Amino acid sequence: MARRRTIVTDYLARVEGEGAMTVKLDGDTVEHVELRIFEPPRFFEAFLRGRQFTEAPDITARICGICPVAYQTSAINALESLCGVEVAEPIRMLRRLLYFGEWIESHALHVYMLHAPDFLGYESAIELAKIAPEAVERGLKLKRIGNDVMTLVGGREIHPINVRVGGFYRVPTKRELRTLVEPLERAREAALETVRWTAGFDFPEREVECDLVALQWPGEYAIERGRVVSSAGLDLDPAEYEEHFEELHVERSNALQSQLKGGGTYLTGPLARYTLGHDRLSAGAREAAAEAGLGSECRDPFRSIVVRSVELVHACEESLRIIEEYEEPDAPAVEVAPVAGTGYGVSEAPRGLLYHRYRLDADGTILDAKIVPPTSQNQLAIEDDLRDVVARNTKLDDDALRRLCEQTIRNYDPCISCATHFLDLQVERT
């Protein structure tokens, strides 16, 4: 008779926010796997109803303290496309720079503070700091420079207040932006060092087989704009997103899980971006990726830490290029007159695709809003991966299996705080 065991942990550390996971095992058979997300039922979608469309960037920025720029950008993309507005190139470049600041901050935090301890056998970044303080300090410095970029362009390091539909309230001067050159050059060196460091970790061999979905734009490693493409050949305007992806309400959770329409799991985030767009990375990032042994695709969730490190190099190099080429625009923003109808916007948050949809009336009042965060989109893929990881490792003792499950979840850098709030972990063997 199969041995029945129950393992319970009530707190899953080192993810953004809190959530819950349960794995049920009967001997070597995985009976059930679920990642529970307790979402304050779409508070922000309700909160947006009845507000002016111009308030959407500031309101949605409050959804997440780690990726406010992602929320602002997807909101602005949706509203500007509905209202028929194209912003000047320098404005778009500043948005990209602001977004890179967020990528640098978020990736540095995840790579160094949350994820690296898993590979090095430490319980936390605190232990890592005792053994390898120079590594942790490098991570904090990188993160700090990301904050500095966000402060200069966004007006504030979290929940940037300088962003508006149509542009910015105030744009930086060339001289102000140049103060970021020296820190960003240091950040690039630190990012290259990060790639070398993470590439040296031990990786179990893993591959996820689901569809990969990311933004794509000619000549760019798409971040603040793009079409939605997939490894299976989808190539969609953001307005077509809901024709191909759907959200399911799951009984056990207030959150919604995304899937391909008609069934099918997909994954967004670093692995998808790299696999679908690595040839558009900056030169130094491509070189660093090659040296780290990344090929033309990466479907290994454990190696997402290397891909994030490569994206750090890209973010620093592209930020430097933007600053170099920056010319102050004639005006910080264009006036945007509201248009009745529905607007759709997407962008690449650090942890994956973020979709927004807004319906406005003629005076610019938001009639309804829909926000699909990356973690909701990735949830089924995370569960599938977890099921497979557990099935292959049933011989591990409870503690080792729990650690492996936690690491499996952290591979995806889930931002449960933007999809939800409270998390606790349970592994049950029955």
Add this chain to the structure above:
Amino acid sequence: MKTVVIGIGNALRGDDAAGVAVAERLQGVACEEEPSRLIEAWEGADAAVLIDTVVSGAPAGTLHRFDASEEPIHARALRSSTHAIGLAETIELARALGKLPPRVVVYGIEGESFDAGAPLSPDVEAAVIRLVATIEEELCTSAP
């Protein structure tokens, strides 16, 4: 002696905003997410006074005081933190890196409601006012 006052919490999540409310009244620093940036906020300070919301089962508005200058805070006391790296962990991270001010005091305000968009609950609001007075007094008596 340079002292920084830092409030931690999410201003849009009910009682989670208590620390931020205290810091604002004392012209301190608000840290609305992700405490690892605290290490920058207290850089060069002789003392840091930190305020966060806690959930320990005590009545709402109960004030807790921890001196973290020499020893770690029992992390469970602050486990209600929804931040990626919690406050107690951030203090220990800074200690390991030699980046902790010589004196660190943490005040916890017991919260009860964390609904999105809700105001501070009345007992927590009252505790915010009490704590502002307490910290003002502490700052005065510890001044050189």
